[in-house]
Amino acid sequence: MAGAGGSEITVAVMGMTGAGKSSFIKKLTGNEDIVVGDGLESETQTVTEYRCCYRDKMYVLLDTPGFGDTYRSNDDVVDEVLQWLASSYRAETHLNGVIYLHPINDIRMQGSARENLEMFRKLCGEDALKNVLFVSMFWDTVDEAQGVRNGEQLRSKDEFWGRMVKKGSKVRRYNSDDSHLALAILDDIDGSHCVLRAQEEIVIDGKDPRQTEAATFNFAAMRAEMEAQIQEAEERAKRVLEEQQKAAQEQARRIEEQRQQWLRAQEEEVKRRKERLEAEERQLQEERAREQRDFRERIRQEAEERERILAAVAAAQEKEEQKMQKAKAEYYRDYACIGREVSRDYHCDRCNETIRHWEHYYRKYPSRAPLTAYHTT
Numbered sequence: 001m002a003g004a005g006g007s008e009i010t011v012a013v014m015g016m017t018g019a020g021k022s023s024f025i026k027k028l029t030g031n032e033d034i035v036v037g038d039g040l041e042s043e044t045q046t047v048t049e050y051r052c053c054y055r056d057k058m059y060v061l062l063d064t065p066g067f068g069d070t071y072r073s074n075d076d077v078v079d080e081v082l083q084w085l086a087s088s089y090r091a092e093t094h095l096n097g098v099i100y101l102h103p104i105n106d107i108r109m110q111g112s113a114r115e116n117l118e119m120f121r122k123l124c125g126e127d128a129l130k131n132v133l134f135v136s137m138f139w140d141t142v143d144e145a146q147g148v149r150n151g152e153q154l155r156s157k158d159e160f161w162g163r164m165v166k167k168g169s170k171v172r173r174y175n176s177d178d179s180h181l182a183l184a185i186l187d188d189i190d191g192s193h194c195v196l197r198a199q200e201e202i203v204i205d206g207k208d209p210r211q212t213e214a215a216t217f218n219f220a221a222m223r224a225e226m227e228a229q230i231q232e233a234e235e236r237a238k239r240v241l242e243e244q245q246k247a248a249q250e251q252a253r254r255i256e257e258q259r260q261q262w263l264r265a266q267e268e269e270v271k272r273r274k275e276r277l278e279a280e281e282r283q284l285q286e287e288r289a290r291e292q293r294d295f296r297e298r299i300r301q302e303a304e305e306r307e308r309i310l311a312a313v314a315a316a317q318e319k320e321e322q323k324m325q326k327a328k329a330e331y332y333r334d335y336a337c338i339g340r341e342v343s344r345d346y347h348c349d350r351c352n353e354t355i356r357h358w359e360h361y362y363r364k365y366p367s368r369a370p371l372t373a374y375h376t377t
Ligand SMILES: Nc1nc2c(ncn2[C@@H]2O[C@H](COP(=O)(O)OP(=O)(O)OP(=O)(O)O)[C@@H](O)[C@H]2O)c(=O)[nH]1
Pocket: 015, 016, 017, 018, 019, 020, 021, 022, 023, 024, 035, 036, 037, 038, 039, 041, 042, 043, 044, 045, 064, 065, 066, 067, 137, 138, 139, 140, 141, 174, 175, 176
């Protein structure tokens, strides 16, 4: 029974049967009388105290029978542990910490391991979780990387240790045969007292140990509740997915509508531009046709003008010709032949060249100038 005094640090060591509770305590205390299991059968049957001194402190370590016992039902094991806890509480022997051992190679944590863990959580209650230490064992049976992965899952998943770690529980590892490491784990247990929920229920609330939350905990109900939660979560996820799909479809529809609107606007713009270009083209053609017409008209007018000028020039020439003819006629009329034969060659008096132009042979009648002929130039 609880014999730990006020200056002693009392630690309960719990876990599944075969988790290594007795081995761990044996390593801490060096007590060779402690019997560890050597087969599939459970070894420890009652809560037993062992003592060890570490760093000038006396530790009282409570070895407990593990759940999943091969001889007794879980109810009997829970009853045994609860009875002990209630008695120690009444005797004012307070716990300072609870170490929960778990083999690191058992990652799946199914069936009784889950049941045991859940029962342990009910047994501790919320307030005592900061005094709980989860210690992983059996590291020598897994390769390091696998062990680290398993440990990470245990620590992070709420259905394993995660929920309790969030409330202050610590996680440590223990390699078998290392007593220093086993002792170092004790450093994490301080002198603060903790009262487990089951202790309160029995001693303060006056419940029968079999009526406590841990004892009445029903794994099947928990599983059903969890499955219901999972189903609800799945349905919720399905609903969310459907809503997201609907929203995505709606979004796609809106985008398609906007795309169609944009395409229509582009087509109209292209049509408008084409019409504008065609109108400009027509205008250009009309302007070109008008310019060609104007050009032809100008050419025609210029040709007319030229014709007119030529006609005027011809008229002027004709007039000049007529004038010449008239002058010649007058000349012929006014000038008389000096009497020489025009048909004969005649030499100029000045240069003695042959004179062929009849002007030279004439003198104004009736002056009768001397018979002298000469060039005028
Ligand atoms: N390989 C290995 N074996 C271990 C380790 N710890 C304990 N064991 C072995 O596991 C078996 C069970 O160990 P126990 O200490 O009796 O386990 P327990 O938790 O006290 O079991 P119960 O008393 O039945 O609840 C023994 O054969 C131990 O030698 C470990 O870290 N590695």
